[in-house]
Amino acid sequence: MNVTLLPLLAALVLTVPAAPAATAESAAQVRPGPARTVSAWLPYWDQPTAYRDAVAHAGQLHTVSPFWYRASAADRVDPHENAEDTAIVDGLHRAGIKVVPTVMETLPAGVLGAIVTDPARRATHLRTLLAVAARGDYDGLELDYETIAPTGDAQYQAVRAGYAALVTDLCEALHAVRKTCAVAVTPQTAGSGRIWDYRSLGRAADRVRIMAYNLHWEGGAPGPLATPRWYDQILTHATTLIPRAKIEMALPAYGWDWVAGGETEHVTWKEAEALRRRTGAPYRLDPATGSPHFTYSAGGRRHTVWYQDARGVAAHLPVLRKHGITRTGLWALGFEDPALWGVLARG
Numbered sequence: 303m304n305v306t307l308l309p310l311l312a313a314l315v316l317t318v319p320a321a322p323a324a325t326a327e328s329a330a331q332v333r334p335g336p337a338r339t340v341s342a343w344l345p346y347w348d349q350p351t352a353y354r355d356a357v358a359h360a361g362q363l364h365t366v367s368p369f370w371y372r373a374s375a376a377d378r379v380d381p382h383e384n385a386e387d388t389a390i391v392d393g394l395h396r397a398g399i400k401v402v403p404t405v406m407e408t409l410p411a412g413v414l415g416a417i418v419t420d421p422a423r424r425a426t427h428l429r430t431l432l433a434v435a436a437r438g439d440y441d442g443l444e445l446d447y448e449t450i451a452p453t454g455d456a457q458y459q460a461v462r463a464g465y466a467a468l469v470t471d472l473c474e475a476l477h478a479v480r481k482t483c484a485v486a487v488t489p490q491t492a493g494s495g496r497i498w499d500y501r502s503l504g505r506a507a508d509r510v511r512i513m514a515y516n517l518h519w520e521g522g523a524p525g526p527l528a529t530p531r532w533y534d535q536i537l538t539h540a541t542t543l544i545p546r547a548k549i550e551m552a553l554p555a556y557g558w559d560w561v562a563g564g565e566t567e568h569v570t571w572k573e574a575e576a577l578r579r580r581t582g583a584p585y586r587l588d589p590a591t592g593s594p595h596f597t598y599s600a601g602g603r604r605h606t607v608w609y610q611d612a613r614g615v616a617a618h619l620p621v622l623r624k625h626g627i628t629r630t631g632l633w634a635l636g637f638e639d640p641a642l643w644g645v646l647a648r649g
Contacts, residue, residue: 338364342632345369346382352635353390359643360397367444373407376423379434400441407447414449418464442482466502473506484509489536504544511631515554520566524606526593527554530621537625552631555638557609570637574609592617612641
């Protein structure tokens with residue numbers, strides 16, 4: 303880790319309150335509860351709904367990651383609208399949930415790669431991230447940096463190594479002040495996801511959240527967001543590089559509405575189900591992929607909707623059990639089928 307970060311680390315240590323001393327009386331009152339196995343992202347654009355959802359399912363949630371920050375330069379990380387709401391942070395803590403905000407980015411092509419491959423700019427960005435971690439009563443920080451994914455062959459090895467170095471230094475610094483370090487990655491299968499150095503990220507981070515969705519997405523043909531076979535491929539590979547206890551398979555609570563000759567639209571489970579009922583489309587769960595889907599017509603155009611619900615997730619969870627994965631993530635709070643929580647509780 304860069305020695306220039308030591309003064310900032312010293313300041314960060316002062317922000318972490320000392321744990322109260324345990325007493326025989328307090329120890330006697332503590333009863334171990336059921337394991338909390340779910341983390342979830344909290345979208346800033348529907349924060350009240352997502353927060354209520356989190357509190358209602360606090361018994362299953364170990365971590366909530368408010369989607370609050372966006373990196374826009376090496377030395378700049380900006381809060382999204384509605385970010386840094388202390389009432390939400392305090393309420394989640396009262397419910398026993400850790401708060402680990404997400405920093406995402408939408409940098410122009412090549413900009414993120416240039417930051418992580420230049421040691422000076424990478425150190426600047428690291429200091430900027432640590433300042434964000436110290437801004438609120440947070441339990442850690444998560445990086446969700448995705449514009450490096452399409453890096454070309456000529457640069458991808460250097461960008462891969464540079465990003466792994468950034469995450470390694472960030473996690474080391476966060477651990478020094480007793481904070482959690484998480485990283486979100488896309489699935490790594492044959493021909494995809496190679497930009498992520500799973501082994502290095504798995505060694506450095508406390509949680510590696512595999513965003514296990516968008517097998518079919520807005521940029522392609524209609525189809526399921528995930529399948530059991532795809533999950534098996536992802537986990538067969540990931541578990542050879544990342545400790546199982548650190549892997550979280552992040553599941554979708556949304557879908558896509560493809561329209562012939564038009565623009566594909568994102569739909570949450572709630573929106574998809576409302577649309578299905580409104581158009582009178584029958585419910586169908588594809589037996590091969592464990593995914594619900596339907597079609598309808600509007601404005602003279604045929605629409606095809608694939609999404610995910612509790613029944614679909616139930617069809618996918620056996621693959622996670624096969625690979626010894628007990629922790630899941632959810633994109634995102636407020637999107638999901640309410641029955642999903644019962645499915646996740648049963649594993």
